[in-house]
Amino acid sequence: MPYMAPTPDTELKKGNAELLILALLEDKARHGYEIGKLIAERSEGVLRFHIASLYPLLYRLERRGWLKGEWEPAGGRRRRFYRLTHTGRKILGEQRTRWRAFSGAVDRIVEVRHA
């Protein structure tokens, strides 16, 4: 699960974890290790994954048909790469819209205090 210090709500974190993975796979296929690393790097350490939760989440999304995993050669060995399916892309769009609405609402409230 990603750790988001100010938001302890489990459902929110669960939904966000899915969104993060879908978003990272939007442009290109990636393997599990890379996904974990990217979340930590791009959030500059604010968001971190329990790696133990990452793989079950990937398999769950794969079972739902949002991702497709395939073994491909990489760096002299084979890696399981995940890419978005058509359904996954549609879900990403929906989740992104919801997230924007949510974060926009939070921003508006937070900005008001500083206005």
Next chain:
Amino acid sequence: MPDWKKIVREELGSLPLSNGRKDEVVEELAQQLESAYEEAVAQGINEQEALRRSLEQFKDWEKLRGELFHSVEGTRLPVWEQKGLFSPRRWPVWAALGLALLFLAAPAFRQALAILPVPGSDPTASGPRIFSDRALRRLELSGDKQRYARALAFVALHSPKEDDLRAVNAAEKAIALDPQLTWIAAKVSHATYLYPGYDPHPWVERLKAWDPENAYPYILEADANIHSAWESRWAKYNAATPDLRQALAAEPGWREPMEKAFAAPRIDAYNTQTFALDRQVLQEQGLDRPDILIVNTWAQPIPDLTAMKMYAQILLRDVGASAEKAGHPEDALAAYRSVAQFGERLQVASASVVFMQDILANRLQQEACEKMLPVLRRQGRTQEASVVEGTLAGLVQADPAKKSWPSFSGEASRKRSARIVLFSGAFVMLLALVTAAWVIFLIALKWKPDLSRALNRLASALCVAPPLLLLACAVLFLGYYPYALPIAQYTSAQDLRQSFGPFIMNAYWSLDLQFSDVWLVRMFWPSVWGAVLALAAAVLLWLLARRQRPDDTRPA
């Protein structure tokens, strides 16, 4: 370089995915470990620390195993693959089941289970519930074979109404083997026996000859003399009407034996002998059941209280009143004294065991004293009058009818115990069934793990049944323990009624409780007690669970 796949395989253990899928999962996790290790080493971290950091990514392998399976298959791990605290692969659940079964070794627990009343039946009725027809027949055959009179006497005393002939035959055989058991003739002397051609008179005569100073055979004789002729006439009268008194008084076949009954020096319905016989035979049959013993005392025939009351009224209101009017106070006093003395004998015979008999005995004495007082005062016999007055005051004070019925039922602790036993007993029964079903499911799933996903889910959920069963068994045992005396330790029917009676009667009455009675008023303290026990059990389970799984899975 460590063998990453080997590490993952060992840590994950059995993961019941298809072989190809499992290999893929193992390979992917191994790559995660390997990549993290290589990255750490590349950063200049020594190999040992790099290995530790890599492995730290997966702290709780058991949780990971369950989540991987759930993610891939969309369902929980098969029940036999689970390793949770209460999964079949772990000891607590079997320990709970073993401990619950161990309760069966405790006689007090077995007795508690045996006494539980069955909803829908009348627990206070003797007969089929206690001794089935087959059991009585077996007892009779065994008594015949061993020429054991007391077993046959037991059959005579406890044969159901529809089998009067068996009772009569058993009584005949028992008395022939042991004439000291002739008192059981009182049971078969009742004129209400139904089989064709039955005549109670020979039995009554036999009893009178064996126990001539007892009033009881005469009361039975009075009833036998008028029973068939009066069967249709009883309905015409209200038991309290003077018409009935006069009609009965005009029957010499009834009046004369009743006169002898009132004149007899004692009255004995053989309660003591019946109690001793019942207790002995129950013990011999391996039935250490105070509930059966007490129900037998409830079901024991008692002398015809209506007949006694009727004859007493004849003496008090007809004979005595007529003598007073005719100016024969000594005759009136003799009639009144006769009733008072009979009342005393009746009270002694009851020994506080037969509640209705106690009431009648007290009331007869009260009425007799009330009648005697004005006669004595009119005659100026003040000393005698003051004695009678004192007696009357004592009788009024001791009137059992003015106490609650029965007086001991008000004891709150026994009510609580009865309800605890009743409700925990119901849970024990229910959870025993659920546990049995769980064991059957487990066996089926052990035999064929992929039999049914739904069955696996059900078996997983039902893993809590053995611990709950253990809890219910403990509550039942503790609730019943204060009343768990072997029947050999009850010295008399009175002792049994006073110490065990209130508890069992409250248990039986609880079957008729209204919802509000149970939950809002009477179950308050039992509920509090149950909640405390449940809380203690929950804390214990939590501590055990903590020990089983030290890894915390909080967000990083």
